[in-house]
Amino acid sequence: MKIFELHLKHVAEPEYTALKYNQLKVSYTELENQVEHYARYLVHLGLKPGDRAAIALPNCPEFIYSYLGITRAGGIAVPLNLLQSPRELAFMLQDAGTSFLITSEAIGRQFQQLPALPLTPVILDQTCREQISAAGPAAFPTISPETVCTFLYTSGTTGQPKAVMLTHANLFANVIAMDAVSDFGREDNFLAVLPMFHSFGWTTSVLLPLYLGSTITILDRFMPKEVLQVLSEEKVTIFCGVPSMFSLMLKLRRTLPFPRQIYAFSGGDSIRPEHLKEFENKFNIPIIEGYGLSEASPLVTLNPIKGLRKVKSIGIPLPGVEVRIIDEENLDLPPGEVGELIVKGPNVMKGYYNRKEETAAALRDGWLHTGDLGYRDEDNYLYLVGRKKELIITAGFNVYPREIEEALEEFPAVAEAAVIGVPHPVKGEAIKAYIRPEEGQKLDRQELLRFLKNRLANYKIPETFVFTDDLPRGASGKILKRLLK
Numbered sequence: 001m002k003i004f005e006l007h008l009k010h011v012a013e014p015e016y017t018a019l020k021y022n023q024l025k026v027s028y029t030e031l032e033n034q035v036e037h038y039a040r041y042l043v044h045l046g047l048k049p050g051d052r053a054a055i056a057l058p059n060c061p062e063f064i065y066s067y068l069g070i071t072r073a074g075g076i077a078v079p080l081n082l083l084q085s086p087r088e089l090a091f092m093l094q095d096a097g098t099s100f101l102i103t104s105e106a107i108g109r110q111f112q113q114l115p116a117l118p119l120t121p122v123i124l125d126q127t128c129r130e131q132i133s134a135a136g137p138a139a140f141p142t143i144s145p146e147t148v149c150t151f152l153y154t155s156g157t158t159g160q161p162k163a164v165m166l167t168h169a170n171l172f173a174n175v176i177a178m179d180a181v182s183d184f185g186r187e188d189n190f191l192a193v194l195p196m197f198h199s200f201g202w203t204t205s206v207l208l209p210l211y212l213g214s215t216i217t218i219l220d221r222f223m224p225k226e227v228l229q230v231l232s233e234e235k236v237t238i239f240c241g242v243p244s245m246f247s248l249m250l251k252l253r254r255t256l257p258f259p260r261q262i263y264a265f266s267g268g269d270s271i272r273p274e275h276l277k278e279f280e281n282k283f284n285i286p287i288i289e290g291y292g293l294s295e296a297s298p299l300v301t302l303n304p305i306k307g308l309r310k311v312k313s314i315g316i317p318l319p320g321v322e323v324r325i326i327d328e329e330n331l332d333l334p335p336g337e338v339g340e341l342i343v344k345g346p347n348v349m350k351g352y353y354n355r356k357e358e359t360a361a362a363l364r365d366g367w368l369h370t371g372d373l374g375y376r377d378e379d380n381y382l383y384l385v386g387r388k389k390e391l392i393i394t395a396g397f398n399v400y401p402r403e404i405e406e407a408l409e410e411f412p413a414v415a416e417a418a419v420i421g422v423p424h425p426v427k428g429e430a431i432k433a434y435i436r437p438e439e440g441q442k443l444d445r446q447e448l449l450r451f452l453k454n455r456l457a458n459y460k461i462p463e464t465f466v467f468t469d470d471l472p473r474g475a476s477g478k479i480l481k482r483l484l485k
Contacts, residue, residue, distance in 0.1 A: 013028070013213075014027065014028055014029040015027045015028070015029060016028055016186070016213065016215075017215045018030075018031045018210070018215065018216065019031060019061050019064070019215070019216050019218060020215060020216070020217045020218065020234065021060060021061050021217075021218040024061065026061055028213070031061075031064070031065075034061070034065040034069075035064075035065055035068040035069050035072060036069075036072070037069075037132050037133055037135050038065045038066060038068075038069025038070075038072075038132055039068075039069040039070075039072040039073040039138065039140060040073075040135035040136065040137065040138040041069075041122075041131060041132045041135040042069060042070060042073045042075065042100065042122075043073050043138035043139070043140070044135055044136075044138060045100070045120055045122070046099075046120070047070070047073050047074075047075050047099065047100060048074070048075075049073075049074030049075070049141045050074065050075070050076065050148075051074075051075045051076065051099045051100065052075065052076045052078050052096045052097055052098045052099055052100075052151065053066075053070045053075045053076070053077060053078065053098070053099065053100035053101070053102060054078040054079075054080050054092075054093055054096070054098045054100065054101045054102065054119075055067060055070075055077060055078065055079045055080060055102050055103075055197070056080045056082060056089075056101060056102070056103040056104075056107050056108075056111070057082075057102065057103060057104060057107065057124075057196075058082065058107075058195075058220040058221070059192055059193070059195065059196050059201075059218050059219060059220045059221075060218060060220055061218065062102075062104075062124055063079075063196045064196070064206060066102045067079070067150075067196075067202075070102075071143070071149045071150070071168070072140055072143075073138070073140055073141075074140060074141040074143065074147075075100075076148055076149060076150060076151055077149065077150045077151075078092070078093075078096045078098055078150070078151045078153075078163075079150070079152065079196065079197035079198075079202070080092060080093075080153075080197060081153065081195070081197050081198070081475045082107065082195075082197065083475055086110065086111075086113045086114055088161070089111070089114065090114045090115055090117070091160075091161070092153050092161065092163075093114070093117055093119065094117065095161075095163060095353070095354070096151050096163055096353065098117070098119050099118075099119055099120060100119060100120045100121075100122060101119050101120070101121050101122065102122040102124065103121070103122070103123060103124070104123070104124050105123055105124075105125050108121065108123045143168065144168075145167065145168050145169035145172065146167050146168075146169055147167060147168055148165045148166065148167050148350060149166065149167060149168050149171070150165075150166050150171075151163035151164065151165060151166075151353055152164045152166060152199050152294045153294075154294055154295075162352040162353070162355050162358060163352060163353035163354075163355075164199075164294045164295050164349050164352060164353075165349055165350040165351055165352065165353050166294075166297055166349055166350070167350055169346060170297045170346065170347050170348070170349060170350070171203060171207060171297050171347075173297065173320065173345065173346035173347045174203055174207075174296070174297040174298070174299055174318075174347040175203065175207050175208050175211045176211075176320075177299070177318035177319050177320055177321065177347070178203075178204065178208055178299060178302075178318070179208070179211065179212065180318075180319045181302060181304070181305060181318060181319065182305050183305075184208075184212055184214070184237075184238065185212055185213075185214070186212060186213040186214055187214070187237075188209070188212065188214045188215070188237045188238055189214065189215045189216075189217055189234060189235055189236045189237050189238070189260075190204075190205050190208070190209040190214055190215070190216050190217065190236070190237070190238040190239075190240075191205070191217050191219065191227070191230060191231065191234075191236045191238065191239045191240075192205035192206060192216050192217065192218045192219065193205075193218075193219040193221075193222050193227060193239075193240075193241070193245075194240055194241060194242070195475055197475065198475045198476055199292070199293075199294040199297065199298040200240065200242075200267050200268060200292065200298055200299075200476060201240065203297060203298060203299065204240045204265060204299070205238075205240050209238075217230060217234045217236055222241075222245055222248075224245075224248045224249045224251070224252055225252065227239075227245075227249065228249065228252060228255070228256055229256070231256070231258060231262060232256040232257060232258055232259070235258075235259045235260050236260075236262060237260050237261065237262055237263065238262070238263055238265070239262055239263070239264045239265070239285070240264070240265045240266075240267070241264060241265070241266060242266065242267065242268035242269060242476055242477035242478075243266060243268070243269050243270065243271040243272070243275070243477065244473075244477045245477070246264070246266065246271060246275060246276075246279050246287065247271075247272075247275050247415075249279065249283075250275060250278055250279055250282065255282060255283055258283075258284070258285070262283075262285045263285070263286060263288060263305060264279075264285050264286065264287045264288065265287075265288050265289075265290060265302075266287050266288070266289050266290070267289070267290050267291065267292055267298075267299075267476070268476035268477050268478050269476070269477060269478045269479075270289070270312065270314075270384065270402070271287065271289060272406075272409055273311045273312060274410075276289075276311065277311075286309070288302065288303050288305055288309060288315075289302075289303050289309075289313065289314055289315060290302035290303065290314060290315055291314035291315070291372075291382070291384065293370060293372075294349075295348065295349045295362065295368055295370070296321075296343055296345070296347050296348055296349070296368060297347040297348075297349070299318060299347070300317065300318065300321055300323065300343050300345075300347075301314045301315040301316055301317050301318065301321075301323065301382055302314075302315045302316070302318060303315035303316070303381075304316070308379075310377075310379075310381050312383060313377075313381040313382060313383050314374075314381075314382050314383065314384055315381060315382065316380055316381055316382065317382075318345075318347075320345050320346060320347075321343065321344070321345035321347060322343070322344040322345060323341060323342070323343055323382060324341075324342050324344075324367070325337070325338075325339040325340070325341060325342075325374060325375055325376055325382075326339050326340055326342055327339050327340075333375070335375070335376050335377055335378050336375055336376075336377070337375055338373055338374065338375045338385055338400070339373065339374075339375070340369060340370065340371065340372070340373060340388055341370050341372045341373070341374045341382070341384070342367045342368060342369050342370060343367065343368045343370060344366055344367050344368065348363070348368045349363075349368070351363060371387055371388045371389060372384055372386075372387060372388065373385050373386050373387065373388050373391065373400065384402065385400040385402045385403060386400045386401045386402040387481075390420070390421075390481060391421075392419075392420075392421035392429050392431055393421070393428055393429055394421070394424070394427045394428060394429045394430060394431060394459060395426075395427045395428070395459060396428075397459045397460075399421075399431060399459070399460050401418075401419035401420065401421075402419075403456070403460065404417070404419045404431065404433065404452075404456065404460055404461075404462065405417045405418065405419050405433075407452055407455045407456055408433060408435060408448070408452070410451075410455070411447075411448060411451050412438070412441075413437055413438050413441035413442070413443055414435055414436075414437065414438065414443070415436045415437060415438045415439070416435070416436040416471060416479075417433055417434065417435050417436070418433070418434045418471055418479045418481060418484060419431060419432070419433050419434075419462065420432050420434075420481050420484050420485055422464070422485070430463045430464070431460070431461070431462040431463055431464075432462060432463070432464040432465075432466065433462040433464070433465050433466070434466045434468055434471060434484055435448075435465060435466065435467050435468070436467075436468055436469060436470070436471055437467060437469075443465075443467050445465050448465060449461065471484075472484065
């Protein structure tokens, strides 16, 4: 069995269901056959080791066939964020030096808006599928664990997106670590509803279950009612999501019985404590928070699945992963003090493609400098307070946006808040808060000020409030503060 190229913990029974998608069921034998034929077809089209092949597809079996087919043929998979604009997609295709583009007929029409690029399109229509199925044997290269197998573009929260270069060994190390802290196995059913083009969705909802020989139930988009129905009817046991998904599910008027215990994993951003508690009480599904970034394949820390989970904490480092909290002099800080979170381990990227300066800045002395600010407690549980580049210095005081956002989100009529610093002639920076009200609620600036005065020091209280029904987001659901600025 070759599905996860380097190793399988459990060699799945050949006819065991690997993928479920709408009414389609794909066995491990069928999955292996599809991956093999996709790889053969790409080689016959001219794909060579190291060539970049982009994937522009929603969550579907063909996304998995394409990704694993590319890597089996020795190529580098470049999953594209379908939420990006044509201009952004064109940048990624050019920046990666893409040679092939695998897409559907519908999505392919959108790419006709892009400037002409020297790449070979693979449009998965009926004719193409027949050609893939008929592809004859091809010679594949010997793949080293240290071979780069994917370019994952960062969401660009602080600037132009960069291609994170991950190797087979990086991804495999992350999967091994996740397996080590869980007792999941072949009998589990993973719901893949997070975008497969995103590192969190791909590693936790595709690679991990393939390694375990489990079943993956695929949804091509997130719709709360449909997710609830699938969780119940398909006997799902693992559900990975982002905070906005859990918040939207809370608005459902009913719940359904779940035949099996479900564990939910939350990443991408911090979940509001009251939403976590309400979700667990309503659905009887524990939410396990963790932390990661594309540069680390992505998972770095996780709250224990069956141990002590701490509210607001991102948990403890995964096995084999080291985390330090350092000051500006690269010295370790004691518990309770805020500094930059840096990471070391076999899951850390090889670097950014064609970005020597950015790679050198991020990877120093074997450590990945994440740019995230946080602290640890006496039990070694970690907590985030924001991005280093988002730190606001107002009148000489350091202000962490997350603290203000959490205070604002305690106000009953506030659904979500994003805080940034803006230039100020006297203070250096002033604090500005963008707030999305709860549906049907109206917000009053004076009420918010009175509320915050009991929770924050005066210098932390925003000078400006902007009420909005929409906040710009990246693929993981994280708010893009660079767009607010």
